[in-house]
Amino acid sequence: MTTPRLQLIGITKRYPSVVANSGVSLTVLPGQTHAVLGENGAGKSTLMKIIYGSVKPDEGQVLFNGQPVHIKNPQEARAVGISMVFQHFSLFDTITVAENVWLGLNKSLSLREVTQSINVKAAEYGLDIDPNRPVHTLSVGEMQRVEIIRALLTNPQLLILDEPTSVLTPQAVEKLFVVLKKLASEGCSILYISHKLHEIRELCNACTVLRAGKVTGVCNPTQESNASLSKMMIGAEPPQLTHRAQLPGASILRVQGLTLAREDQFGVNLEAVSFEVRAGEVVGIAGVSGNGQKELLYALSGEDVRAQTGSIDMAGVDVSRLHPGQRRDLGLHFVPEERLGRGAVPTLGLAHNLLLTRREAIAYPTWGGGWIRVKQLEAQAAGIIRRFNVKAGGANSLARSLSGGNLQKFIVGREIDANPKLFIVAQPTWGVDVGAAAQIRSEILELRDAGCAVLVLSEELDELFEVCDRLHVIARGQLSPSVPIAEASVTQIGEWMSGLWGNQVQEHLAYLETLDADELGEPHAQT
Numbered sequence: 001m002t003t004p005r006l007q008l009i010g011i012t013k014r015y016p017s018v019v020a021n022s023g024v025s026l027t028v029l030p031g032q033t034h035a036v037l038g039e040n041g042a043g044k045s046t047l048m049k050i051i052y053g054s055v056k057p058d059e060g061q062v063l064f065n066g067q068p069v070h071i072k073n074p075q076e077a078r079a080v081g082i083s084m085v086f087q088h089f090s091l092f093d094t095i096t097v098a099e100n101v102w103l104g105l106n107k108s109l110s111l112r113e114v115t116q117s118i119n120v121k122a123a124e125y126g127l128d129i130d131p132n133r134p135v136h137t138l139s140v141g142e143m144q145r146v147e148i149i150r151a152l153l154t155n156p157q158l159l160i161l162d163e164p165t166s167v168l169t170p171q172a173v174e175k176l177f178v179v180l181k182k183l184a185s186e187g188c189s190i191l192y193i194s195h196k197l198h199e200i201r202e203l204c205n206a207c208t209v210l211r212a213g214k215v216t217g218v219c220n221p222t223q224e225s226n227a228s229l230s231k232m233m234i235g236a237e238p239p240q241l242t243h244r245a246q247l248p249g250a251s252i253l254r255v256q257g258l259t260l261a262r263e264d265q266f267g268v269n270l271e272a273v274s275f276e277v278r279a280g281e282v283v284g285i286a287g288v289s290g291n292g293q294k295e296l297l298y299a300l301s302g303e304d305v306r307a308q309t310g311s312i313d314m315a316g317v318d319v320s321r322l323h324p325g326q327r328r329d330l331g332l333h334f335v336p337e338e339r340l341g342r343g344a345v346p347t348l349g350l351a352h353n354l355l356l357t358r359r360e361a362i363a364y365p366t367w368g369g370g371w372i373r374v375k376q377l378e379a380q381a382a383g384i385i386r387r388f389n390v391k392a393g394g395a396n397s398l399a400r401s402l403s404g405g406n407l408q409k410f411i412v413g414r415e416i417d418a419n420p421k422l423f424i425v426a427q428p429t430w431g432v433d434v435g436a437a438a439q440i441r442s443e444i445l446e447l448r449d450a451g452c453a454v455l456v457l458s459e460e461l462d463e464l465f466e467v468c469d470r471l472h473v474i475a476r477g478q479l480s481p482s483v484p485i486a487e488a489s490v491t492q493i494g495e496w497m498s499g500l501w502g503n504q505v506q507e508h509l510a511y512l513e514t515l516d517a518d519e520l521g522e523p524h525a526q527t
Contacts (some may be wrong), residue, residue, distance in 0.1 A: 004065075005028050005064070005065060005157060006051065006191075007026070007066075008024055008026040008027075008061075008063075009025050010061065011024040011060040012057060012060055013043075013058055016393075020046040020047075020213055021047050021057070022043075024047060025215065028189045028191060030157075030187050031184050032190070033180065033204045033205055034191055035194070035203075035204040035207040035208070036207075036209070036210065037200065038211060039433040039435060040391065040433045042210040042212065044162075045404070051071075051084075051158075051264060052072050052074055052077045052160060053071035054073070055075045056072075064081075064158075067158075068403050074104075078104065081158060082158075083151040083158035084151065084162070085148055085159075085162060086147065086162055087163045089143045090417065091135045092135060095135065096131065096132055096133060097129055097130065097133055097138075098115040098131035099111065100150070101114055101118055102114045105150075105154065105155070115131040118149055122145070124179075125175060126176075127148055128145070129142060129145050133266050137266035138263050148161075155363070157187075158189045159180075159183065159191070161180075162193045163193060163194055164192075177199075191373075195430070195431070195437065197230060201221045201226070205221075206219075211234075216232070233433065234433065238434045239438050241438065243445055244449070246460040247280070248280045249279035249329070249451060250315075250451035251276050251278050252277055252278060252279050252421060254276045254314075255300075255311065257272050257315075258274070259272055259273070260307060261306075267295060268290070268292040273296065273474075274479065275472055279450055279452070279453050282444060282469050283446075283456070283470050284458065284464040284468035284471045286459070286461060286493055286497065287457075287474040291476055292475075292477050294476070297337075297424070300312065301327070301332075302332075305320075306321065319332075319413070331420055333357065335412055336414065337427040337457075339421070340399065340400065344356070344407060344411055347400065349356070349381075350381045350384075350385070350395055350399060350410055351381040351396055353399055353414070354377055354380055354381055355377070356357070358418060361376040377395075379395075381475050384414055387413060388436075388440075389436070390410045392406060405431050405432040405436055408429070408432050409432065412440055414416045416443050419452075420452055421452060422454075423444075423454045423455070424454075424455045427458055428441070429458075437463075441466055444456070448498070461490055461494075465485060465488070469485060470482040470483065470484055471484075471485060473493060473496035481501065511522055
């Protein structure tokens, strides 16, 4: 019989307010791609951190290649052949991509050698990244690429991937799957966490299902449907979205000729960006991460107030130079793509995190200043927790104590609960299970039906096609024309993501015809 690559026997991990894992047993064979499936808060990430040595179990045993191991830290895990890509990135913002990768590799390698290796792996796997860029200048999607490349450079025997495709385009996902299938064929075992059931069915040949920290099922996902996997995970099929047609109302957000120079050398210039969002409609913006989404979001939210006067209008008010608080007073509520650090303060409780964007629980005496009505604040937070089914220890649970999906539900819920006139959300269901994703998308459609103007920036094309009425694509800081969802196709949007739409396609092809094969290089000449 084949010796298992990994065996977990009776793993238990308790925290003060929750039992994250309870008697979990799991077996992964060499060359097997094994999914771990469960709703947000089911204990998946905790289990992976135990395998990787960043969390120590209270009970149970870990065997690797048939031998008991007691992995004390991630460095020891990498030494025995285990690598992990976390859902929440473990990168140092102030140093470069190459330096971040270098920290986790054999110190006998020079920084120059690591930089060369990054370039080779990035080109091989289609995860393009500049090794010399400081991490703080990267988008979320680009940070994800760094994590994946860093893991692959360790040549692991067991690769743990926690939501690895959450901010990748469909094309990049396809390329990643080619890599993962090749790794598995060479004997590398893969533990794969994802809420995208179609990915699990395509990639994985074994699956363990967790619910409330316990193993509730084992199956071969290739023999299951999305519906059956969903039922195993959450006990029911996700509700179907109701997207009814309606005529949009007055213009709520109008962006006209927004041109904005990048603030850092690795940013993207916005060039003559124009679009409109009306009351009672959802407008989506698709695109590969790092093409100007961050710069556009900062300009719309008020974090960047350098926009030229008259370029951003909200319900007849020029908000181009207004700060975030002033825009909130006009009815704008905003969900950034970074949950921890931008969407929530990690060390504050959920109730006090409401104060980032909500003021209802603050009393302002005539002498100035303000008092926080703590009970009212806690009641507000408790209401959001109930409405959005957030799994947390209560209104005062620290933001960092929640799973990624549950924190996302709370942040989205906090802004939706404010009854915005304009709702802007980036990556609304990143790392969220199928049931919670359906709920968030349903809430977005309810906002739309109630007359709110909604702008969604997402790299999930399926999501955009589900909730949007019209769709744009952003590429290299430029925005495509809008296309009604009924007339759009995944193929068309994928082409637009390369920055080619309208006359640009013909212009690009005409330019290629002026070059010979030697100038282009063999791959480009074939294209």
